[in-house]
Structures are given as structure tokens and as C-alpha cells.
Amino acid sequence: MNPVMLGLITIVTGVVGCIGYFFLSNLILDAVLPARGPNAGRNINRANLIRPWLFLLPALTALSLYLAYPVIETLRLSLLDRVQGGGYVWAGFDNYSQMLGEPKFWEAMRNNLLWLIVVPAxxxxxxxxxxxxxxxxxxxxxxxxxxxxxxxxxxxxxxxIWKLVYDARPEGSDQIGVLNALYVWMSGEGPQTWLTFPFWNNFFLMVVLIWIQTGFAMVILSAALRGIPEETVEAAILDGANPFQVFFRIKVPQIKNTILVVWTTITVTVLKVFDIVFAMTNGQWETQVLANYMYDKMFRANDWGVGSAAAMVVMLLVTPILVWNVRNARREMR
Amino acid sequence: MDNIAGQRSTLTWIVHITVAALVALWLFPTVGLFVSSFRTGDQISASGWWRALGSSEQNLTFRAAAPDTQEEEGGLYVIEGNLFDGGEPLNVSAWGISARAVDAFEPGTTAELRKGGTITLSPDGSYRMENSEPFTGKRGQRIFIAAVVAPEFTLENYNNLLFEAGQGEGMGEAFINTLTVTIPATIIPILVAAFAAYALAWMEFPGRALLIAIIVGLLVVPLQLALIPLLKLHLGIGIGKGYLGVWMAHTGFGMPLAIYLLRNYMAGLPRDLIENARVDGATEFQIFTKLILPLSFPALASFAIFQFLWTWNDLLVAKVFLIDSTGQTTVMTARIVEMLGTRGGNWEILATAAFVSIAVPLAVFFAMQRYLVRGLLAGSVK
Structure with a gap:
């Protein structure tokens, strides 16, 4: 079938199915436990206990199937080895020790650490x-x-976009990448292939993510800055504070929490970064990161065990932020 | 007092200049790609895109007329003509007859041909080849010239990429595929999440706080964890790789943010409104569809934009759940990554393909930025 038609049918089925499910299930609940007659009071109480779960059921199914179950299944797969021809055997921590023995893994860990320090900051x-x-x-x-x-x-x-910026043409010809054009013009030396210098090339990749994420940080921090009470700033100016003191001593301390939120949100994004490395260097020239290492293991080497182990490492690194977020959300709700 | 006022205005100028510099820095890379997509491949590799706005000197290759057009003039065999016949007239600044020395001669001078005879090229492109023996061979002499070419932009790249059969690298098809992935994957989760968000915001039941905490936790679970288990699941229940699988995956992955955003917004709606409706005998389903859903439009729009941008721009989920070995269902991001590998130097194709894929999100971004900002503010865990 034509995929566009399939798409349209899916939209209609999905929307009609969703509304139909919610409408019918509520209708049935109202019919089984009517809010009138001799048992009206008891019926209302019972219906109120059941109804939230009718509203929640589709979403909870999707959440548990697509996010909760995979966490557990990945943990299980990371402890198993696939055997030729199907089936699994228990491998204990073999996948983890195999992974820890690979230099590529440590390269990915080192680069990820660099990303985690540089990009959010x-x-x-x-x-x-x-x-x-x-x-x-x-x-x-x-x-x-x-x-x-x-x-x-x-x-x-x-x-x-950034590959064009970093583009290098042979020495002597006109450079079409901005960075090399500037470099050749200023230093008078030959053009450089920026993405192939181990270690420093990581920073050229990070620039891409910083370029994307700065806008996000700006939007949230700008709203926080506007929320600062005028009086605190005015009082500081009357006391003779200069603009830098107002910014660093008065404003920044008041939005400390928002800064932390922005920082952690970008940290999570960094841990998942895959596309940039995959598209620009594919982990060559020592630019490997965990997410790309994991993709390599899972879909190129077809080693689900080690791939899952790498995924668990990413999960482990996210966990502190997860706990912190949950605690914050709970405190806010109280 | 004068002193302070003076300081302030200097500072304001510094702020203006700094912001202008930052904006320029942020725009520069994107503008580069945009300009490049309107240049021909020769232009792109001859000069940086920032020169495209003015004239540039380029090296061009032409061929003189073939030897069978030669005429005999008083014992000399002559081939005459103009390089720019039927094209844009240019002003030759240097020329050559060997690929190793393309600018060896001044215009108006005469050069010795390797196979015997001489050639003279005037600045206006007219040439004259003379030889005492007849010229031989089938093809005309190659002539390299350097000339200043006026800026020129073309829609050719877009035309080739999207509408020429066999030339477009399948980008037209990939565009449709991306759209096919995106629309259902944006609409379905909104509806599912809205009902759940209403229950979490306005219904009292045991375990509510715990559920909300779990959803906040799931917000940051890396979707990398889900790839293998879900691919296994999809293969196991017979969906395999395809649109159905990718729609379901996007629905699942978008769910925590959708519920979280919508619940926060719905919880902020006035309590009286909902209590009154309940007192008036409206069922929960009616309250939801007639009251909550219309009032939550800003939050629904925010999430819709997020989900749209995310599914349109996604590479990983499409690679794992959609694109099979036939490659029929490839999306634009995946095509572009392939092109980066195979067509790394062909910037006219790459730039155009990339711009086709980012044009739609950019349009959505500028049209609905207000909702996007509002969603970001509500969506970051405080």
C-alpha cells in the first residue's frame, strides 16, 4: 500500500480509536455503575476509583512497553550472549568485562567526559x-x-552546515570553508583538515552542539532573569554596585536553581548525542562517544550483549540526574 | 554625573556590538549553506560562498573548434573563432593550454602548441590558431582561461534534487517519507497523553503522586536503551521494520514529555471551572472534551511543535525501526548522512538536500516560536 495512504488511515484509525476507546469505556462505566438509584453513593465512589485508570490505560501501556520494559530488558540482555542460530546463554558480566577491555570504549568514555564538561558549561x-x-x-x-x-x-x-565551515581544499586553491579561509589568511600556513586531529577534533564537534543548545539555555535563563524582583537590582544600584557586580552578585545567585536545571537538561542531551558524531566523523580519528559506540556494537558488529552493556553505562550516568529531577518535582508538588 | 552618563552610553554600545557579533556568528554557518545551495558545483568549489555576493575570478575550460573546420590561407592552416560564442561574454585575464599551467599566458600573446603551430587568444575570447601543416585529430584544442564572473544564482540544484528523475538521490521520495513518519507520530501521542494528563491533574486516586514521579523519571531515560528490546519486540509480533513500528516508537518516546507538559498546564486551570461543571452534572468525559481540551490549546500546540521537530529531525529511531534493507522507506536525515559519505565533496547536492530538510522545521519554528518558548519553559523540570 502507498505509505501516504497508510499514514492517513493510521491517523484516522488512531484518532477515532482513541476517542472511541475513551468514550465507550466511560459510557460502559456509567452504565454499570449508574450515579442514581438506591446505590448511587456507593456507585459514584467506585466509578471514581476506576475512571482515572480508564483515562490512563493507553498512556501507561505505551510508557511501560516503550520505556520501562526496555530498561529491564536491556539489563537482562547485557548479561546474556546470543548464540549462533538463535537463543541466548547466560554470560554474567562477560559483556561488561569485554567492553572494559576495549580501548575504543575508554576512548568513548574519555570523550564523553569531555563533552559533559565542555558543552553544558x-x-x-x-x-x-x-x-x-x-x-x-x-x-x-x-x-x-x-x-x-x-x-x-x-x-x-x-x-x-558545520562540515562546510570546516571544509579543507588542497593547499594553493581557494578555501571554501570559512575556518580554513580565515586560518590561511591569518597564519599564512596551509589549510588544515580540522576533523582529523585527535583530541582537538572533539572540540570542533562540540561546537555544533553548543551552537544548537545555547538558544535553549538562553530562552529559559531569560525568563528567569525577568522573574527577578526589580527592587533587589535597584537597591544594589543605589548602593553603588557596577553592572558586573549587579549581574554576578545579585542576579546570578537568584537564578541559581534555573541555571542548574538548564545545566542538567543539556547534560542529558549530551549523554544521548549520537547524530553529530555519526554524521561528521563516525567515531574516526578518536572522536568516539558512548552513544555511537553503542550503535556500532548493536547494529554493525551485531553484538547485542556488549551494545546493551554500553547502553546500561549511559543509563547509569543519567541516573543521578533522574533521581534529582524526581526529588525536585515531588518537592514542587507539595 | 556626566561621567556616569558617559559610561552608560559606552556600555550600551558595547552591548549592541557584542549582541550583533554573536548573532552574526550564529547565523553565519547557516547562511553559508543557504547561499551555497543556490550556486553551481563549479562556483562552490572555485570560491568561498561569502564571495558569491560579489564578482569572483574563476578558472574555466573551453575547447577551440575542431580541426575539421580549418581553412587554408596562403599556405597557412588556420582555425578561428570565439570561446564565448553562444554564451556570456567574459574578459580573459590569463589563459593557458595545459591543465598544469592554466594561467601561463597574458591575453593577446601567442603560445606554441605542443603538436606544432601557434595559438593567439585576445582578451575578448577570440582566438586564432595557425600552422604550416594541417591540424590533425578529432577534437579541438583545450583552452583554460581565468576570468572575472559576475555573481550568479540558480534554482537548478533544487530542481535537480526534487523533480529530476534519477538525479535527485531520492530526496523527493525521502521528503514524502519523512512527512509520512511525522504527521501520525505527532497527532496520536497528543490525544493519548491529553487524557492521561487530565486524570493526573484533576482526578484523585491512590498512587497519583507516584505515577507523576515515575513520568518525571522516564523523561530522561535515554532512548538508546529501548532500541534492541523494542526491535526484538517488533520483529517478534510481526510488525518488523516499517511505518507502523516507527509511529508506535515515536508515540512511546514522546509520551513522558507530553504527559508532563499537559499535566502541568491542566493543573494550572481554575479549579472553580471544573468543580462547577461537575456540580452541573457533566460527566468527566464531557468536562474533558468540552472544557479542558479547548482551554489547553496552548499546551497542546507546544507539545505538537516539540514532537514535530523531534520526529522530523530524528535519525536514530528511523534508522532502527523504519529503514529496511530495500531502502524504500528512507527518510531525509538518513539520506543526507549517506550522501555525506558518498558525495562528501559535492556541496551543491549536500547543501541543497540539507536545506530542503531544514526548511520545514525552520518555517514551523518562526511561525510558532511563541508556543515553543512557552513549552520549553513549562517542560524543563524546575
């Missing part, structure tokens, strides 16, 4: 800078909108 700092600066100028909203724009661009699109 740079994106948050730049976002804060832009948020503060654009707050006080007339065309601030246009500037914000343009810096926010890369958020809409896919990681793959961004990779193409």
Missing part, C-alpha cells in the same frame, strides 16, 4: 550572556529569535 554560559545582554536592547527579541533558531535544525542538518 559553554552553552549555559553563552545562553546566560545572551539572555542578559538582549534584555536591555530594543532589538533583543529579534537577536534572541536568531540565536534560538538552530534549535529547529536537525543534528544532521547542523552537521552538514
Amino acid at each position: 559553554a552553552a549555559t554560559a553563552l545562553g546566560l550572556l545572551v539572555a542578559q545582554l538582549t534584555d536591555r536592547i530594543a532589538w533583543g527579541n529579534i537577536a534572541k529569535s536568531l540565536i534560538f533558531m538552530p534549535m529547529a535544525i536537525s543534528f544532521v542538518g547542523a552537521s552538514v
Whole structure:
């Protein structure tokens, strides 16, 4: 069948199915436990106990099947080995020890650590800078909108955009990549293939993610800056504080929590970063990261055991943030 | 006092300049790709895109007329003509007859041909080849020239990529595929999540707080964990790789954010409104469809934009759950990554393909930025 038709049919079936399910299940509940007659009171109480679960059922099914179950299944797979011709055998921690013995894994860990330090710090700092600066100028909203724009661009699109920036042509011919054009013009030396220098090439990849995430940090921090009570700033100015003191001593401490939220959100994004490395270097020249290492193991080497073990490492790294988020959300609800 | 006012205006100028520099820095890479997509491959590799807005000197290759057009003039065999016949007239600044020295001669000078005879090229492109023996061979002499070419933009790349059969690298098809993935994957989760969010916001039941905590936790679970187990599941229940699988996967992965966003918004709706409706005898289903859903439009729009951008821009989920070995169902992001591998140097194709794929999200972004910002503010765990 034509996929477009299939898509249309799916939309209609999905929407009609959803509404039909909610409508019918509520109708049946009202019919079985009517809110009138001799048992009205008891019926209402019972219906109120059941109804939330009718509303929740489809969403909970999707959540448990697509997110909760995979966590457990991945843990299980990471402790198994696939045998030729189907079936699994218990492997204990063999997959983990095999993974820990691979230099590529440690390269990915080292790079991920670098990403985790550099990207959230740079994106948050730049976002804060832009948020503060654009707050006080007339065309601030246009500037914000343009810096926010890369958020809409896919990681793959961004990779193409930045590959053009890093492009290198043979020495002597006109450089078409901005970076090399500048470099040749300023240093007078030959063009460089930036993405092939081990270690430093990581930073050229990080620039792409910083470029994308700065807008996100800016939007959230800008709202937080606006929420700061005017009086605190005015009082500081009356006391003779200069603009830098107002910013670092008065404003930043008051939005500390928001900064932390932005930082952790970008941290989670960094841990999952896959597309940029996959599209730009595919982990060559020592730019491997965990997510791409895992993809390599799962779908190129077809080693589900080690792939799952790598996925568990990513999960483990996310867990502190997960716990922190849950605790924050609970405190806020109280 | 004057001193303070002076300081302030200097500072304001610094702020303006810094912001302008940052905006320029942020735009520059994207503009580069955009400009490149309107240039021909020769133009792109001859000069940086920032030169495209002005004239640029380029090296071009032409061929003189073939030897069978030669005429005999008083004992000399002559081939005459103009390189720019039937094309744009240019002003030759240097020329050559060997690929190793493309700018060896000044215009107006005469050069010795390797196979005997001489050639003279004027600045206007007219040439004259002379030889005492007849010229031989089938094809005309190659002539390389350097000339200043006016800026020129073309829609050719877009036309080739999207509408020419066999040339487009399947981008037109991939565009349709991406759209086919995106629309159902955006609409279905909204509906499912809205009902759940209503229950979590406005119904009292045991375990509610725990459920909300679990959803907040699931917000950050890396979807990498889900790849193998779900692929196994899809293969096991016979869905295999295809649209159905990718729609279901996107629905599941988008669910925590959808529920979280919508619940936060719905919980902020006025309590009186809902209590009054209950007192008036409205059923929960009626309250939801007639009251909550219309009032929650801003939150629904926010999530719809998120989910749209995320599914449109996604590579990983499509690679794992959709694209099979036939490659019929490939999406744009996957095509572009393939092109990066096979067509790494063909920037006219790459730039155009990338721009086709980012044009739609950019349009959505600029049209609905308000909702996106609102969603971001509500969606980050505080």
C-alpha cells in the first residue's frame, strides 16, 4: 500500500480509536455503575476509583512497553550472549568485562567526559550572556529569535552546515570553508583538515552542539532573569554596585536553581548525542562517544550483549540526574 | 554625573556590538549553506560562498573548434573563432593550454602548441590558431582561461534534487517519507497523553503522586536503551521494520514529555471551572472534551511543535525501526548522512538536500516560536 495512504488511515484509525476507546469505556462505566438509584453513593465512589485508570490505560501501556520494559530488558540482555542460530546463554558480566577491555570504549568514555564538561558549561554560559545582554536592547527579541533558531535544525542538518565551515581544499586553491579561509589568511600556513586531529577534533564537534543548545539555555535563563524582583537590582544600584557586580552578585545567585536545571537538561542531551558524531566523523580519528559506540556494537558488529552493556553505562550516568529531577518535582508538588 | 552618563552610553554600545557579533556568528554557518545551495558545483568549489555576493575570478575550460573546420590561407592552416560564442561574454585575464599551467599566458600573446603551430587568444575570447601543416585529430584544442564572473544564482540544484528523475538521490521520495513518519507520530501521542494528563491533574486516586514521579523519571531515560528490546519486540509480533513500528516508537518516546507538559498546564486551570461543571452534572468525559481540551490549546500546540521537530529531525529511531534493507522507506536525515559519505565533496547536492530538510522545521519554528518558548519553559523540570 502507498505509505501516504497508510499514514492517513493510521491517523484516522488512531484518532477515532482513541476517542472511541475513551468514550465507550466511560459510557460502559456509567452504565454499570449508574450515579442514581438506591446505590448511587456507593456507585459514584467506585466509578471514581476506576475512571482515572480508564483515562490512563493507553498512556501507561505505551510508557511501560516503550520505556520501562526496555530498561529491564536491556539489563537482562547485557548479561546474556546470543548464540549462533538463535537463543541466548547466560554470560554474567562477560559483556561488561569485554567492553572494559576495549580501548575504543575508554576512548568513548574519555570523550564523553569531555563533552559533559565542555558543552553544558559553554552553552549555559553563552545562553546566560545572551539572555542578559538582549534584555536591555530594543532589538533583543529579534537577536534572541536568531540565536534560538538552530534549535529547529536537525543534528544532521547542523552537521552538514558545520562540515562546510570546516571544509579543507588542497593547499594553493581557494578555501571554501570559512575556518580554513580565515586560518590561511591569518597564519599564512596551509589549510588544515580540522576533523582529523585527535583530541582537538572533539572540540570542533562540540561546537555544533553548543551552537544548537545555547538558544535553549538562553530562552529559559531569560525568563528567569525577568522573574527577578526589580527592587533587589535597584537597591544594589543605589548602593553603588557596577553592572558586573549587579549581574554576578545579585542576579546570578537568584537564578541559581534555573541555571542548574538548564545545566542538567543539556547534560542529558549530551549523554544521548549520537547524530553529530555519526554524521561528521563516525567515531574516526578518536572522536568516539558512548552513544555511537553503542550503535556500532548493536547494529554493525551485531553484538547485542556488549551494545546493551554500553547502553546500561549511559543509563547509569543519567541516573543521578533522574533521581534529582524526581526529588525536585515531588518537592514542587507539595 | 556626566561621567556616569558617559559610561552608560559606552556600555550600551558595547552591548549592541557584542549582541550583533554573536548573532552574526550564529547565523553565519547557516547562511553559508543557504547561499551555497543556490550556486553551481563549479562556483562552490572555485570560491568561498561569502564571495558569491560579489564578482569572483574563476578558472574555466573551453575547447577551440575542431580541426575539421580549418581553412587554408596562403599556405597557412588556420582555425578561428570565439570561446564565448553562444554564451556570456567574459574578459580573459590569463589563459593557458595545459591543465598544469592554466594561467601561463597574458591575453593577446601567442603560445606554441605542443603538436606544432601557434595559438593567439585576445582578451575578448577570440582566438586564432595557425600552422604550416594541417591540424590533425578529432577534437579541438583545450583552452583554460581565468576570468572575472559576475555573481550568479540558480534554482537548478533544487530542481535537480526534487523533480529530476534519477538525479535527485531520492530526496523527493525521502521528503514524502519523512512527512509520512511525522504527521501520525505527532497527532496520536497528543490525544493519548491529553487524557492521561487530565486524570493526573484533576482526578484523585491512590498512587497519583507516584505515577507523576515515575513520568518525571522516564523523561530522561535515554532512548538508546529501548532500541534492541523494542526491535526484538517488533520483529517478534510481526510488525518488523516499517511505518507502523516507527509511529508506535515515536508515540512511546514522546509520551513522558507530553504527559508532563499537559499535566502541568491542566493543573494550572481554575479549579472553580471544573468543580462547577461537575456540580452541573457533566460527566468527566464531557468536562474533558468540552472544557479542558479547548482551554489547553496552548499546551497542546507546544507539545505538537516539540514532537514535530523531534520526529522530523530524528535519525536514530528511523534508522532502527523504519529503514529496511530495500531502502524504500528512507527518510531525509538518513539520506543526507549517506550522501555525506558518498558525495562528501559535492556541496551543491549536500547543501541543497540539507536545506530542503531544514526548511520545514525552520518555517514551523518562526511561525510558532511563541508556543515553543512557552513549552520549553513549562517542560524543563524546575
